[in-house]
Every structure is written in structure tokens, then in C-alpha cells.
Amino acid sequence: MSVDTMPFSRALNAGMRRAMQSDDHVLMMGEDIGRLGGVFRVTEGLQAEFGDRRVLDTPLAESGIVGTAIGLAMAGFRPVCEIQFDGFVFPAFDQITTQLAKLTNRHEGRMPFPVVIRIPYGGHIGAVEHHQESPEAYFTHTAGLRVVSPSTPNDAYWMIQDAIASPDPIVFLEPKSRYWAKGEVDLAARALPLHASRVVRRGTDVTLVGHGAMVTVLLQAAALAESEGISCEVVDVRSLSPVDYGPIVDSVRRTGRMVYGQEAPGFTSLGSEIAATVTEQAFFSLEAPVLRVSGFDVPFPAAKLEGAYLPDADRILEAVDRALAY
Amino acid sequence: MTDEADHDPALVRVLAADGTFDPSPEAERYLPMIEAITDAELETFYRDMVTVRAFDRQATNLQRQGQLALWPPSFGQEAAQVGSARAARPQDHLFPSYREHVVCTIRGVDPIDIIRLMRGLTHGGWDPTDPKNGNAHIYTLVLGSQTLHATGYGMGMVLDGRTGTGDPERDEAVIVYYGDGASSQGDVHEAMVFANSYNTPQVFFLQNNHWAISVPVSTQSRVPLVRRAAGYGMPSVRVDGNDVLASYAVSRLALDEARSGQGPRAIEALTYRMGAHTTSDDPTKYRTSDEEAFWAQRDPIARMRRYLEGRGAAGAFFDDVDAAAAAYADDVRVRTNELGGLDPAGMFAHVYTDPHPLVEQQRQWLADYEASFEEGRA
Numbered sequence: 001m002s003v004d005t006m007p008f009s010r011a012l013n014a015g016m017r018r019a020m021q022s023d024d025h026v027l028m029m030g031e032d033i034g035r036l037g038g039v040f041r042v043t044e045g046l047q048a049e050f051g052d053r054r055v056l057d058t059p060l061a062e063s064g065i066v067g068t069a070i071g072l073a074m075a076g077f078r079p080v081c082e083i084q085f086d087g088f089v090f091p092a093f094d095q096i097t098t099q100l101a102k103l104t105n106r107h108e109g110r111m112p113f114p115v116v117i118r119i120p121y122g123g124h125i126g127a128v129e130h131h132q133e134s135p136e137a138y139f140t141h142t143a144g145l146r147v148v149s150p151s152t153p154n155d156a157y158w159m160i161q162d163a164i165a166s167p168d169p170i171v172f173l174e175p176k177s178r179y180w181a182k183g184e185v186d187l188a189a190r191a192l193p194l195h196a197s198r199v200v201r202r203g204t205d206v207t208l209v210g211h212g213a214m215v216t217v218l219l220q221a222a223a224l225a226e227s228e229g230i231s232c233e234v235v236d237v238r239s240l241s242p243v244d245y246g247p248i249v250d251s252v253r254r255t256g257r258m259v260y261g262q263e264a265p266g267f268t269s270l271g272s273e274i275a276a277t278v279t280e281q282a283f284f285s286l287e288a289p290v291l292r293v294s295g296f297d298v299p300f301p302a303a304k305l306e307g308a309y310l311p312d313a314d315r316i317l318e319a320v321d322r323a324l325a326y
Numbered sequence: 327m328t329d330e331a332d333h334d335p336a337l338v339r340v341l342a343a344d345g346t347f348d349p350s351p352e353a354e355r356y357l358p359m360i361e362a363i364t365d366a367e368l369e370t371f372y373r374d375m376v377t378v379r380a381f382d383r384q385a386t387n388l389q390r391q392g393q394l395a396l397w398p399p400s401f402g403q404e405a406a407q408v409g410s411a412r413a414a415r416p417q418d419h420l421f422p423s424y425r426e427h428v429v430c431t432i433r434g435v436d437p438i439d440i441i442r443l444m445r446g447l448t449h450g451g452w453d454p455t456d457p458k459n460g461n462a463h464i465y466t467l468v469l470g471s472q473t474l475h476a477t478g479y480g481m482g483m484v485l486d487g488r489t490g491t492g493d494p495e496r497d498e499a500v501i502v503y504y505g506d507g508a509s510s511q512g513d514v515h516e517a518m519v520f521a522n523s524y525n526t527p528q529v530f531f532l533q534n535n536h537w538a539i540s541v542p543v544s545t546q547s548r549v550p551l552v553r554r555a556a557g558y559g560m561p562s563v564r565v566d567g568n569d570v571l572a573s574y575a576v577s578r579l580a581l582d583e584a585r586s587g588q589g590p591r592a593i594e595a596l597t598y599r600m601g602a603h604t605t606s607d608d609p610t611k612y613r614t615s616d617e618e619a620f621w622a623q624r625d626p627i628a629r630m631r632r633y634l635e636g637r638g639a640a641g642a643f644f645d646d647v648d649a650a651a652a653a654y655a656d657d658v659r660v661r662t663n664e665l666g667g668l669d670p671a672g673m674f675a676h677v678y679t680d681p682h683p684l685v686e687q688q689r690q691w692l693a694d695y696e697a698s699f700e701e702g703r704a
Contacts, residue, residue, distance in 0.1 A: 064520050067474025067513060068477050071476060075482025075483065076482065095471065105449060107676075110456075143685075168679050
């Protein structure tokens with residue numbers, strides 16, 4: 001039996017284990033990832049199995065983690081860096097955007113930079129400042145980086161392996177509120193390539209599009225809409241850069257309406273970019289403007305207010321109603 | 327500020343400013359290494375310095391004539407660069423900043439590749455993995471970033487067992503170059519933390535040329551920069567960076583120690599940027615002619631020439647070096663003028679290794695857009 005049921009975090013763990021088994025130049029590095037197994041235990045057991053030369057508990061310095069990972073990649077390794085939380089990636093932002101993203105280009109393709117930057121991101125866990133943010137647009141705006149975000153255990157298992165195998169640098173965003181969600185993992189066959197988007201629910205009236213933890217919210221909204229007689233299609237973007245527009249645009253051509261849901265603030269966000277492109281590509285199919293439901297353009301609020309900040313199924317449905325009213 | 331060049335008691339110096347052999351007390355331990363330098367090597371050091379100065383002057387002129395977008399002159403820093411680069415073994419990896427022209431050319435990088443970068447034809451220009459480039463990595467313009475890359479590379483050497491095996495012919499090390507301005511960057515500090523934590527075979531080679539564009543080194547540090555290494559647990563040495571023999575010796579020993587598994591080492595080479603920071607800069611706005619004159623008297627090339635003359639080098643040797651350097655610089659000018667333009671499609675190449683639909687789509691759009699003008703003319 002090659003299908004197993006496991007939580008998202010264990011699926012990531014299993015995927016990384018398999019990548020480490022198949023290539024002895026795959027390394028894990030980050031703060032507290034070794035003995036502790038990471039603050040979310042995503043790397044649990046890997047140091048015990050592969051040793052402290054392949055699973056490195058690094059000094060507490062994010063730029064140092066990514067900068068040395070770049071040097072390790074130059075030396076023929078495939079480093080997988082863990083940034084402990086979304087809001088702590090910025091000390092490494094310079095190394096990620098001015099160095100890692102550009103070095104393939106600056107070396108004119110002569111040297112690959114297969115570095116994966118894993119970042120637990122997003123809200124829904126009631127954490128304190130800098131622990132619940134959605135920094136994806138900073139990275140999708142940077143040429144040279146690929147950005148992906150799985151939303152299911154099966155995708156977590158396969159996408160981390162594909163990311164590690166990729167010759168390009170990848171920012172791997174892990175929706176941390178999904179770490180404990182269980183799902184089936186097909187250990188024998190990958191469902192989709194890394195950079196494909198996927199229709200996760202069929203429907204005919206409105207297309208709901210989103211990534212990461214928001215996919216779960218979109219599915220909840222679709223279920224609620226169904227009870228009101230509205231049929232929603234749901235598309236999981238999966239790959240934030242490049243975006244696979246095919247399934248999104250096809251869906252919008254069928255439904256004529258689209259709502260994008262995201263935790264990140266809306267201004268110059270992934271949802272904005274996808275909305276603009278879908279408008280260009282499916283203009284004559286649209287019955288309503290593409291709508292975005294986002295976090296507000298304020299700093300991520302104190303945790304007791306996250307319920308008011310984060311788009312929930314009701315806010316998605318409010319947008320669905322607006323789209324249908326045109 | 328300038329007195330340290332003559333009065334720092336802990337400065338490793340072999341040649342006095344007037345070229346006489348007059349080792350400082352700190353140089354004692356390096357004397358066997360100095361004595362082992364052959365006459366041919368001494369001549370090579372001198373030839374390297376004269377050659378890069380001619381190249382540097384040529385490149386500065388080319389920039390003034392509109393042939394280059396920018397030029398960061400190495401004028402005055404020849405000895406620190408030549409000494410350290412000649413100290414490295416072929417298997418070592420060198421990570422320059424953006425002024426290490428002679429470091430790279432000693433390792434085999436074609437000077438025209440550096441010109442191409444500064445002309446705006448490339449963001450890299452040479453292949454560090456091609457053996458002809460001697461493991462010299464490409465320039466890094468974001469200050470201090472390369473110190474972490476070098477440290478990571480050194481970590482890889484440790485993990486792959488490429489260093490510290492006890493076989494000096496095979497053991498590898500990295501040397502990374504940065505400046506007094508970059509020494510304030512967080513990445514340099516993080517690199518030193520990681521280097522010591524992972525015992526990388528690494529030499530941090532700081533060229534203190536006294537000015538970070540217009541900001542003096544006194545603004546970067548209240549203590550001599552060489553002292554910082556101690557805080558990371560790293561042995562360090564301050565050397566007269568205008569003395570090629572001292573620069574060679576301290577680099578050689580530090581690299582040997584690093585290669586043998588003793589961990590990272592730091593060198594502060596005290597030197598002076600005789601020219602501008604880059605050709606965009608005007609040093610007359612922030613420094614005095616007295617200061618420049620002080621350092622002109624400590625010129626690394628004049629010093630080495632007087633030393634060689636004192637050892638009986640013939641005038642014909644110097645004439646030959648000058649002529650060869652002039653020819654080298656002339657060749658750079660000729661080849662610069664022969665450099666062609668770029669195909670705009672090139673900007674879409676190598677953004678990613680695997681194909682990327684957005685980049686491919688935009689490449690095609692530009693091709694079609696340009697073709698539309700051709701059709702219009704037909």
C-alpha cells in the first residue's frame with residue numbers, strides 16, 4: 001500500500017528524508033532544526049538519522065544561514081534552509097534577493113544554485129508579533145526566485161522533494177496552520193508537477209482562487225455556498241512564481257467570475273497580479289470584475305484580532321455575492 | 327589617522343618605506359618564509375604590480391573616454407593583492423569584492439572579462455569553475471556578501487573532506503577579500519561567526535584602504551580592525567599592505583594554517599586607495615593632499631623596485647617590465663574597442679536554469695515587437 005495518512009508536517013519530514021536518502025549532498029540547515037527537530041518539529045529525527053554534518057543547527061543568524069547556503073551550493077551541495085518564522089526572514093532578505101536570486105544569471109548559467117528556503121508562514125495560530133505574516137509578494141517580485149506553497153500533505157511530500165531537486169532557488173512557503181492537518185499521501189506517485197495549479201473542487205458559478213492555508217478557507221466557503229445553491233470552483237495556485245494560469249483562466253472562462261482569497265495584504269499582492277492577468281486573458285468571459293479578499297493593509301495585528309484581520313469563509317462569500325450581483 | 331602606517335608596533339613589515347630590508351619585530355616569525363622566496367618570485371611580484379597598475383590606468387582612461395560605465399581603481403593596493411594572491415595554492419578558492427583586479431588576473435582571469443563587467447556587458451563575466459580561471463570567483467558589489475559565500479564554500483570543503491587531511495598538496499582553503507567599509511556590514515560578522523563555528527579553512531583578507539568612498543575608517547571602527555577577529559576566537563595579524571613581501575608571508579602562513587585544519591584566520595592589510603573609490607568619485611572633496619603625499623611615499627611599487635635595485639637588479643629588467651605592462655594595457659584597449667554589442671534576448675537567458683514561462687513569454691514578446699519594426703521597413 002503506497003498511500004499513507006499523515007499530518008502535513010510529517011509529510012514534509014518524510015519528503016525531506018527521502019531527498020536526503022537519495023542524494024548525500026542534500027543538507028538541512030537552520031536554527032533549532034537538529035536536536036529539537038525545529039520549533040514545529042518538521043525536521044524531527046533527521047539529525048539522528050543523517051548526523052550533525054547533514055542537519056546543521058546553525059548559529060542564530062538568518063543572513064548567515066542563507067549566505068553560507070549559497071557558498072555550499074557553489075561547492076556542490078543542495079542546502080535546505082529553515083527560517084524559523086515568516087517575520088524573521090528579513091535579515092536574510094538581502095542574501096535571498098540580491099545574491100541567491102541573481103547568481104545563476106550573474107554566472108551566465110555556469111553554476112546552479114539549488115537552494116531551498118523553507119519558511120513557515122501565515123496566521124491562524126494566535127501567535128505574537130512577527131510570527132504570522134505572509135511575505136510572499138516580496139519574493140514573487142524578485143526575478144530568479146521560484147516561490148511555491150503546498151496546501152495538502154500530499155503536495156507537501158512531493159513539492160518539497162521537487163523543490164530540493166530543482167536547480168533553481170526556491171522559496172518554499174509552508175502554511176503553518178496546516179502543519180497538523182492530516183491527509184492522504186501517495187508515496188509512489190506525484191499528482192502534479194511542482195509549478196502546476198490545480199482545480200480542487202468543481203463548480204460552475206464562481207471561481208475561487210488562493211494559495212496555502214487560504215485554500216482550506218475557500219473550500220469551506222464553497223461548501224457553505226453550495227447550501228445556498230451557489231456552485232463554486234476552487235483552484236489552488238500551488239506555485240506562486242511562476243503561476244500556472246491555465247487551470248485558473250480555463251475555470252474563469254467557464255464561470256465568468258473570480259474571487260481571489262489571501263491572508264497577505266492586498267496592495268501589490270499575488271492576488272493583484274493574478275487578478276490583472278486573468279482580466280487580460282479572460283476579459284470577454286468575465287461577467288464581473290475579478291475581486292480580491294485579502295488581509296488588510298495594516299501590520300499583522302495582535303493575535304486577539306487575527307480573526308478580524310484574516311479573511312474567513314464569510315468574507316469570501318460576501319465577495320461571491322458581490323460578484324454574482326453584477 | 328596616517329601615523330598608524332609607520333608607528334603601529336604590531337604591524338608586520340619587511341621592507342621599509344624606502345625599500346630597505348628592515349623587518350619589524352612582528353615580522354620575525356615570517357622571515358624563513360621570506361628567505362625562501364626565489365629571485366624569480368620576487369621579480370614576478372614586481373611584474374604583477376606594475377602590470378596591474380598599467381591595466382588600472384588604462385581602464386580608468388577607458389572609463390573617462392566613455393568606454394566603461396565605471397571603474398574601481400586598484401591604484402595603491404597592488405602589494406596587498408599580489409602578495410595574498412601569490413600566496414594561495416592552485417587548489418584554493420578566492421572570493422573577491424570588486425577591486426581585486428590583480429588577484430583575479432593572477433589566477434588566470436582574462437582582464438577583458440573584468441572590463442566587460444565594468445562596461446556593462448555582463449553581471450559576472452567569467453566562469454569560476456573553468457580551470458583557466460584558477461578558482462577565482464566573480465566580483466560581488468553588495469558589500470560583504472561574498473564573505474558568507476566564502477564561508478559556505480569552506481563549510482563544503484570541510485564536509486567533503488577536501489581540507490585538513492594533512493596533505494598540503496591537496497588540502498584546500500578559501501580566501502575572501504573585503505574592505506574597511508564592508509567590515510561594518512552584518513554579513514562580515516555573521517561570516518566570522520559561522521567560519522569559527524564550523525572551523526572553515528578560510529582567510530578573511532581585509533584591505534583597509536582608509537576610505538569607504540568618503541567616509542574614513544575611523545567612522546567604521548574605534549579600534550584597529552584587526553582586533554575584531556579576537557572576539558570571534560580567530561587569530562589575526564595586521565600587515566603593511568604596501569609591502570608585497572610581508573603581504574605574501576602573512577597570507578601564506580594564514581592559508582597554510584587554515585588549510586591544515588586549524589580554522590579561520592584574519593588579516594588586516596593596511597594600505598591606501600591612491601585613486602578614487604570609483605571613477606564616479608572625487609576624493610579631493612574629502613581628503614587632503616598631505617595625506618595623499620604621505621601615502622605616495624609608501625608606494626608599493628616604488629618600494630619593491632628600490633628593494634630589487636638594492637639586490638642588484640639590472641635596469642634592463644625594469645625596462646622590460648615597463649614595456650610588457652604597457653603592451654598588456656595596450657592590448658586591453660584594443661580588445662575593449664573590439665567588444666561588440668549585446669543581443670537584447672540575452673537578458674532573458676539564465677534567469678533560471680529550468681525554463682520559466684513568464685520569462686519565455688516576455689522573450690518572445692520582445693522578439694516579436696522588434697520584428698514588427700523590421701516588417702514595417704520592408
